[in-house]
Amino acid sequence: MALPINDTIIAAVSQLIDDSKSNGQYRDPTHSDIDFYVNQAGLAAFDPKGQGQTVGKAKRLRAILHEALEKSLPGGPTLIASILSKVKACGGFRESSPNFVGSEAIANAQAAFDAEGYALSADGSIGPKVLDSLRGAELTAALRAYAERARKGSQDAALLAGTSKDLLEATAAHALMTINGNYPTGANFQSLLGMAFVAVGLAVPEMPEQPGESPIKAMERGMFASAIGVNRLRNKQGTGHGRPFLSTLTEDEAKAAIEIMGCVASYVLAKLAAHRR
Structure with a gap:
């Protein structure tokens, strides 16, 4: 550890x-x-x-x-x-x-x-911290801490201890719980993240570009696509050593994937905070 x-x-x-x-x-x-x-x-x-x-x-x-x-x-x-x-x-x-x-x-x-x-x-x-036992503001703070560490390339921040979820999945579930009071536990990763993006007001690729929309929406669609790509690299079976990604990835590729997770999670949490104000 x-x-x-x-x-x-x-x-x-x-x-x-x-x-x-x-x-x-x-x-x-x-x-x-x-x-x-x-x-x-x-x-x-x-x-x-x-x-x-x-x-x-x-x-x-x-x-x-x-x-x-x-x-x-x-x-x-x-x-x-x-x-x-x-x-x-x-x-x-x-x-x-x-x-x-x-x-x-x-x-x-x-x-x-x-x-x-x-x-x-x-x-x-x-x-x-065992994130499955946290709720509300305490869970938000813990996820922010993990997101910041992931942005710096920390592997153990990408696959959260004490929960079966990775950082992005845990963040998406938390956003939906905060806004809607529940989230679909059976949803696949893409659906769960898509619902969370929409809930906090972010654009997803399924939303066509609107005339005169902010360029930030293109960035948000790109962030969503990157998150889906990162999820495909997940080592779903685990290695027994906490490695969150497939062993075929180079260190540079794994580090980039972790940093993307941290960046997207941080952005979703920031938008969630703005949504609650």
């Missing part, structure tokens, strides 16, 4: 390993622990400690993760996951532990991940 990474998450996760003392003792994880996880993530080249600087644990981790974010390195999410696991293992989320990180630090981390569609529990467990 690839965890999200952004400036807010970096700040919140770094806060979990700050250099506060408890009874004169520094909390785990130690600098040595961080050495191990940084090397494991392949980010040693960006470690201030390795460059001869003397920095605290939080500042050190922030510097490494910011470099990973800036350079879009896969080691960034890997390091975040490792640090969270270590903090959990050494009692950082347990109030009775000398390594307890504090309620405020935990709340900040929970809020940071929540905004990206992930749930960090009080005991330190983390995973994507």
Whole structure:
């Protein structure tokens, strides 16, 4: 599972390993622990400690993760996951532990991940929100978070954890539920997406061009056609590794498909928000 990474998450996760003392003792994880996880993530080249600087644990981790974010390195999410696991293992989320990180630090981390569609529990467990259990504004926010990640090419955002739907299907169903109070569960993808497009006021290819219509309608028809094309690339059987698309696709093709999903989902959600105002 690839965890999200952004400036807010970096700040919140770094806060979990700050250099506060408890009874004169520094909390785990130690600098040595961080050495191990940084090397494991392949980010040693960006470690201030390795460059001869003397920095605290939080500042050190922030510097490494910011470099990973800036350079879009896969080691960034890997390091975040490792640090969270270590903090959990050494009692950082347990109030009775000398390594307890504090309620405020935990709340900040929970809020940071929540905004990206992930749930960090009080005991330190983390995973994507189960979208089938969300409704209304909470589901809208979670879908927006996944759409934004998909626009950046994140594969796990394209095939949503905790639901059989992919991002576009979940977005279409949510739009129809919000506007009509229900959606046809037996409809195929093209019909479901078409109904959602029409419900939020978007053009579909079946709607002939009208004299003097806005050029944006041509773009909307193109977005719909692209979404249908992306759906045909779906790996309906799954690979067991969360890959949302056929294994015959190149990385560039899969990335483009994911970004299209994110773009279309974001547009539908924006129009849904405008429709509700």
